[in-house]
Amino acid sequence: MSALVVGQLVAKHGLLTAVRGVSFSVKQGEVLSVVGANGAGKTTLFRTLSGVHSIDSGGIFLHDEDISQLPAHQRVRKGLAMVPEGRRLFVDMTVRENLQIAGEHGRSGSWVLDKVVAALPALEPILNKVSGGLSGGQRQAVAIGRALMCNPSVLLLDEVSLGLSPIAVEGLYQSLEQLKKSKETTMIIVEQDLNRAIRFSDHLLCLLEGKVALSGRSDELSHVDITKAYFGLEAEVLNA
Amino acid sequence: MLDSLIQGLLLGGYYAMLAAGLSLMFGVAKFINLAHGDLAILGAYLVLFGVDWLGLSPWLAVLLSLPVMALVGWLLQKFLFTRTQAAGFLLPLLVTFGLGAVLQNGLFGVFGSDTRSLANYIGDLSWDSWQITNELSVGKLPVMTFAMAIVVLSGLQLMLSFTRLGRSIRATASDPEAAELNGINSHAVHRAVAVIAMVLTGLAGSLLAMRAQVTPYDGPMQLIFAFEAVVIGGIGSLWGTLVGGIVLGISQSLGATLISSQWFQLTGHLVFLAVLSVRFYGTIVHQRGGWWILIKQLAGPMTRWSSQASIKAKATKTRIKNR
Amino acid sequence: MKQFVQVNSAAFTTERWYQVGRPALLMGALLLVVLATVPFWSSGLVVDKLTTLFVYILLAVMWNLLAGYAGLVSVGQQAFFGLGAYFALRLVEMGMSPYPAFFVGALGCAVIALFISVFALRFKDGEFAIAMWVTAEVIRILVMFDPIVQGETGTSLLVMNQYEPEFRRNSNFWFGLVAMAGMLGLVLWLINSRIGAAAQAIRDDEEAANSVGIRVMRVKQIIFVVAAFGCALAGAIWLASSVTFQPRTYFGVQWTVFMLFMVLVGGLRTFEGPIIGAIAFFLLQEFLGDYGVWYLSGLGVVAILFALYVPNGIWGELQQRRGLHLLPTGVRLKLMKKD
Numbered sequence: 001m002s003a004l005v006v007g008q009l010v011a012k013h014g015l016l017t018a019v020r021g022v023s024f025s026v027k028q029g030e031v032l033s034v035v036g037a038n039g040a041g042k043t044t045l046f047r048t049l050s051g052v053h054s055i056d057s058g059g060i061f062l063h064d065e066d067i068s069q070l071p072a073h074q075r076v077r078k079g080l081a082m083v084p085e086g087r088r089l090f091v092d093m094t095v096r097e098n099l100q101i102a103g104e105h106g107r108s109g110s111w112v113l114d115k116v117v118a119a120l121p122a123l124e125p126i127l128n129k130v131s132g133g134l135s136g137g138q139r140q141a142v143a144i145g146r147a148l149m150c151n152p153s154v155l156l157l158d159e160v161s162l163g164l165s166p167i168a169v170e171g172l173y174q175s176l177e178q179l180k181k182s183k184e185t186t187m188i189i190v191e192q193d194l195n196r197a198i199r200f201s202d203h204l205l206c207l208l209e210g211k212v213a214l215s216g217r218s219d220e221l222s223h224v225d226i227t228k229a230y231f232g233l234e235a236e237v238l239n240a
Numbered sequence: 241m242l243d244s245l246i247q248g249l250l251l252g253g254y255y256a257m258l259a260a261g262l263s264l265m266f267g268v269a270k271f272i273n274l275a276h277g278d279l280a281i282l283g284a285y286l287v288l289f290g291v292d293w294l295g296l297s298p299w300l301a302v303l304l305s306l307p308v309m310a311l312v313g314w315l316l317q318k319f320l321f322t323r324t325q326a327a328g329f330l331l332p333l334l335v336t337f338g339l340g341a342v343l344q345n346g347l348f349g350v351f352g353s354d355t356r357s358l359a360n361y362i363g364d365l366s367w368d369s370w371q372i373t374n375e376l377s378v379g380k381l382p383v384m385t386f387a388m389a390i391v392v393l394s395g396l397q398l399m400l401s402f403t404r405l406g407r408s409i410r411a412t413a414s415d416p417e418a419a420e421l422n423g424i425n426s427h428a429v430h431r432a433v434a435v436i437a438m439v440l441t442g443l444a445g446s447l448l449a450m451r452a453q454v455t456p457y458d459g460p461m462q463l464i465f466a467f468e469a470v471v472i473g474g475i476g477s478l479w480g481t482l483v484g485g486i487v488l489g490i491s492q493s494l495g496a497t498l499i500s501s502q503w504f505q506l507t508g509h510l511v512f513l514a515v516l517s518v519r520f521y522g523t524i525v526h527q528r529g530g531w532w533i534l535i536k537q538l539a540g541p542m543t544r545w546s547s548q549a550s551i552k553a554k555a556t557k558t559r560i561k562n563r
Numbered sequence: 564m565k566q567f568v569q570v571n572s573a574a575f576t577t578e579r580w581y582q583v584g585r586p587a588l589l590m591g592a593l594l595l596v597v598l599a600t601v602p603f604w605s606s607g608l609v610v611d612k613l614t615t616l617f618v619y620i621l622l623a624v625m626w627n628l629l630a631g632y633a634g635l636v637s638v639g640q641q642a643f644f645g646l647g648a649y650f651a652l653r654l655v656e657m658g659m660s661p662y663p664a665f666f667v668g669a670l671g672c673a674v675i676a677l678f679i680s681v682f683a684l685r686f687k688d689g690e691f692a693i694a695m696w697v698t699a700e701v702i703r704i705l706v707m708f709d710p711i712v713q714g715e716t717g718t719s720l721l722v723m724n725q726y727e728p729e730f731r732r733n734s735n736f737w738f739g740l741v742a743m744a745g746m747l748g749l750v751l752w753l754i755n756s757r758i759g760a761a762a763q764a765i766r767d768d769e770e771a772a773n774s775v776g777i778r779v780m781r782v783k784q785i786i787f788v789v790a791a792f793g794c795a796l797a798g799a800i801w802l803a804s805s806v807t808f809q810p811r812t813y814f815g816v817q818w819t820v821f822m823l824f825m826v827l828v829g830g831l832r833t834f835e836g837p838i839i840g841a842i843a844f845f846l847l848q849e850f851l852g853d854y855g856v857w858y859l860s861g862l863g864v865v866a867i868l869f870a871l872y873v874p875n876g877i878w879g880e881l882q883q884r885r886g887l888h889l890l891p892t893g894v895r896l897k898l899m900k901k902d
Contacts, residue, residue: 052417072420081421088418090411101411104404105423150423272689274638323871329688333636334823334870341820341863345856460816464700467693502714506704509697513682516694520685 002061003028003186004049004080004154009058011041011048018044020210021058026154026203029183033197033218034190036207037230042190043085045207046158049188050082051075062154079107081152085159087143091132095123095142098131099149106150110184116145120175137168144175148185157189161196169193173200194226208232241497243376248493250378252469252486253386254451258444258462259469259481260393261437267476268413268433271325274336277463278343279438283309283445284454285347288356298361302446306439313438317431325430340459347456355453362450385447389482392440397478409433413476461505468512487511595744602733610736614804616845617739618797619825621746623837623844625793626822628750631832632759633786634766636688638819639695640794642679642702645813646672647795648802649706655722656711662738665799669792676791680784696816703814717809720802735803742796749789751834762786817859824862827869830876839878 002025011019019041026032034042047053049060051072060068067075090098099113117123122141126134131142140160147155157176161169173196179185180200191197198204198218206214206229214221214229227233262276273279286308290301320339324331359366365384369377400406411419412429419426448454448462465488473484488508495507602610622644629635650668655661679698686694707714723731753759761782764772773779802808821844829840844862851858873880 050421052420071425072417073423073425076421076423084418084421088415088421090414090418092414093407093410097407097410101407101419101424102422105408107423146422266689272692274692320867320871327874330630330634330636331870331874333638333689333692334827335867337638337820337823338863338866338870341817342860342867343863345860345863348856349860460696464693464697468697471690502704502708506701509701509704512697513694513701516686516690517682 001028001063002026003030003063004188005059005061005064006049007059007061009045009048009060010056011044011053012056013044017056018210019048022207022210022212023058024205024212024215026186026188028153028186030203031180031187031189031201032203032205033201034188034205034207035194035197035226035230036213039209040207041210042207043158044210046082046156046188046190047084050080050084050156052084073105076106076150076152079151079153080156081106081147081150081154082156083140083143083147083158083160085162087139089131089139089142089146091130093131094128095131095134096127098142098146099123102146102149107152109151111148111151113149116148119148119178120145122171135168137164137171140164140168140172141175144172148179152185154186154188157187159190159192161191161193176200194230198226206230244493244497245490246376246378247382248490249486250382250386250489251493252482252489253382253389254444254447255465255469255485255488256393256482257385257389257440257447257485259466259473259485260396260478261439261441261444262463262466263470263473263475263478263481264396264433264440265437266470268409269321269325269430271321271332272336273321274333274463275340275343275459276336276441276466277461278340278347278459279309279312280441280445280448280462280466281347281454281456281459282312282343283438283442284358284449285351285356285445285456286442287358287446287449288351288454291358291361292356298358298450302443305442305446309438309442310435313434313436314431316438317434321434322427322430340463344456344459351456353455355455356449357453358446358449359451366450381451385451388443388447389485392443393478393482396436396440400478405432465508468508472512472515595740598740599737602736607729607732610732611804612845612849614732614736614739614800616841617736617743618800619821619841619845620838621743621793621797621800622818622822623825623829623841624747624750625790625797626819627826627829627831627833627837628753628786628793629790631826632754632766633762633783635684635783635787636692637695637790638692638816639697639699640790640822641814641816641818642695642699643672643676643791643794644798644801644818645699645706645810646675646702647798648808648813649709649712650795651799651802652711652718652720652808653709655720661720661722661803662734665738665796665803668799669795672795673788673792676788677784679791680787684780684783684787699814699816703810706814707810712808712810715809715811717807717812719807721806723803723806732804735800738803739800742800746793746796747838750793753786753789754834758782758785820859820862820866824866826876827866828876830878830880830882831874833876833878833882836876836878840876843877 005025007023009019009022010017022041022045024032034045036042044053048055051067051070051074055068058068059066062075062078062080065078067078067080070078090101093101096113099116103113117127120141122138123145126138126142131139134142144157144160160172160176164172176187177200180187189197189201191200198221201218204214204216204218204221204226205212206226208229209232213232214225258280262273265271265273283305286305287298287301290296290304291298294301296304316339320335321332324335362381365381367379368381369379370383371377400410408419408424408429409432411422411424412426416426419429445454448458469484469488470481471484472487473480473482488511491511492504492508495503499507598613601613622640626637626640629637629640647665647669650671651661651665654664654668659667683691683694683698706712712718726734754762761772761777764775764777765779765782769779798813801813825840825844826837827840828843829838830836847858847862851861854861869876875883
């Protein structure tokens with residue numbers, strides 16, 4: 001069963017059409033990674049899915065329900081959460097309050113504070129600290145924890161490893177790996193590190209100038225194909 | 241002198257109450273409501289209407305006016321303010337300024353130009369005072385106003401700190417989009433804030449009507465006082481607003497006593513302008529590396545070499561500190 | 564491999580604003596000449612009314628220059644309106660004859676505005692709006708300290724009574740006409756100059772404007788001072804025709820309400836809009852002014868409705884729908900026909 005189905009999605013930035021008719025679907029419990037060069041439309045796609053960017057045309061179906069016209073907060077309550085680019089924590093509030101807010105307003109479910117802290121051990125020592133003063137890795141952990149507190153059935157993760165040290169990225173992906181194994185949460189990730197994206201995901205979607213250039217099972221796509229789609233190049237150029 | 245200090249302090253309580261709504265709306269929604277003062281006067285007239293025309297007791301009238309003000313806040317936010325907020329800073333200013341004109345002249349049209357006051361209806365309270373020493377006495381009404389301001393602002397602060405609504409208000413103030421992404425309906429939060437702000441403003445208006453005469457055109461002056469209190473105290477903090485109100489009240493009171501009664505408003509304005517400038521030039525000075533460096537820079541070629549060296553040193557220090 | 568992008572300069576010509584708008588400019592000049600003859604063939608009432616209209620146009624154009632072209636929403640322009648009248652009063656008191664005093668007084672206001680600008684222009688948006696309002700209040704209180712103003716009571720420009728009513732009315736009219744025409748010309752030139760372009764760049768994105776080398780403070784200062792000068796002239800003309808001076812009236816915030824109304828209704832950010840708005844306001848004032856406060860309240864409602872639903876104003880809408888451009892600004896490209 002598909003957790004999320006997206007059909008012919010179009011989204012604009014003023015006069016520029018950033019997402020031009022993107023379609024895909026993700027099955028329950030699977031991981032889809034969206035790759036593409038800068039400006040390919042990944043972040044706009046995510047923002048449109050989550051509802052903070054207005055949709056121009058097309059459909060977004062969460063468990064067969066059309067959510068494309070709902071405001072962002074209602075999508076969250078239906079089970080679609082996003083870890084936005086740049087984390088966007090409530091910087092004046094403590095980590096506990098950040099998590100609490102999501103718990104109070106998101107969907108209810110098995111993810112409560114204790115379970116989130118158990119899944120992201122980095123949160124334990126900083127619960128009562130003001131989130132503005134944390135390190136990048138800690139902030140990212142809070143952002144993911146906050147999204148989990150919303151009990152998402154589909155979780156969007158935009159550039160979670162951006163700006164983090166290799167060790168922090170490793171720790172983060174270990175936690176995400178656990179989450180993936182539980183098969184409870186469907187994940188869609190944007191990841192700059194192509195190799196990591198391929199290893200972590202079941203399916204891969206490559207965007208080029210707002211369109212799907214390539215999609216398929218991560219273990220079946222060849223590296224050359226992905227690179228071609230990524231840069232929009234012909235095979236001859238690569239071979240030369 | 242001590243007397244005018246105390247009067248100013250107590251007056252500050254009223255200003256804090258008046259400014260709290262403005263501060264809240266500005267802090268959460270970055271919305272400057274130029275009709276704020278007129279809405280306070282509307283609150284005052286609602287109470288006067290209840291007392292004068294419906295024959296209610298003043299306290300009951302105040303109590304009944306608050307839900308009306310809440311409704312006004314809800315309606316304004318839902319149908320007017322939200323529409324303006326999406327479109328930059330110009331539209332909110334234009335629209336609320338126009339709203340102020342509507343309210344002033346509308347109140348005049350309905351209630352006429354006579355000055356009105358609740359003072360006649362609240363009996364002894366309007367003039368009674370406690371004698372502290374032979375020369376010093378404090379009015380009961382100002383003390384009550386001050387106490388009420390403290391209670392209301394503390395209550396509000398507790399609500400913001402420890403309740404679900406308070407957390408969602410703070411989250412929306414900090415980042416409305418991130419709030420939405422965590423399931424918070426930011427429009428609903430803005431409406432709640434408008435409701436709270438208008439209840440506070442209505443309460444301030446009723447207090448004004450108890451201690452003074454009001455006319456339909458008093459709103460702009462109340463807006464200016466409220467804004468001065470907010471800016472003096474620093475935007476985005478209720479305690480700051482209280483401090484700002486007290487500073488404003490004391491400067492007005494001191495100006496009136498020490499110089500002349502005409503200086504009542506003027507001193508307040510000057511303190512406000514001074515605070516604005518100091519805050520602004522303070523930032524510039526900070527960017528340049530502190531007052532001392534700036535003075536040295538201005539001191540001329542005699543000290544050029546040494547001062548430039550220290551500018552570099554200081555600049556590095558500041559940069560490190562900022563990290 | 565190198566590629567050159569070549570602009571095919573043979574395909575178009577550029578047209579400056581004064582070339583495109585030549586017919587409209589000529590019409591405008593003609594209209595001003597006709598207006599100048601009005602006192603010779605029209606009744607005194609008409610002359611008086613037109614003088615009032617000139618004041619409205621001046622105020623509207625000045626406020627549009629500030630808010631529309633430089634993004635400076637001031638709710639304290641009454642400061643300069645009142646100060647212009649007060650300076651005129653003071654200079655006449657010191658022995659200057661009235662009409663030179665109006666002009667010199669307005670120049671004095673421009674100097675004061677220059678000082679105020681150093682401080683006020685540091686603030687942005689709402690802070691600027693209210694800082695200007697407070698400044699206007701401070702100036703009003705200071706003016707009321709002057710013994711000749713007599714506090715709340717106010718005073719009169721008695722020297723005007725020495726002139727024949729007819730002569731006084733016509734002189735006011737011509738002074739108003741010249742002041743209005745002069746300021747319209749100045750504004751037209753200003754918004755088409757580098758300063759106008761820079762001001763609009765600042766309005767749209769101050770940081771970006773700064774980064775491409777626009778001297779943000781200087782540009783804002785010029786606009787601010789010009790607008791203050793215009794409002795001061797308007798205040799002096801108002802004083803000349805009404806003779807009495809009460810601080811509360813001249814420094815009243817209603818002047819800014821009027822300016823806002825005229826500009827919003829006519830069309831923010833257009834040259835012609837405020838003039839249309841001023842005429843609309845003048846007509847409303849004539850026909851509905853008797854309704855008093857309900858009329859004033861209605862003005863507020865109309866201003867809000869225009870701000871929300873017709874943000875471009877009457878003229879802006881006409882421009883968009885009909886492609887009407889009497890006095891275009893800037894440079895336009897005109898494509899040439901291919902052979």
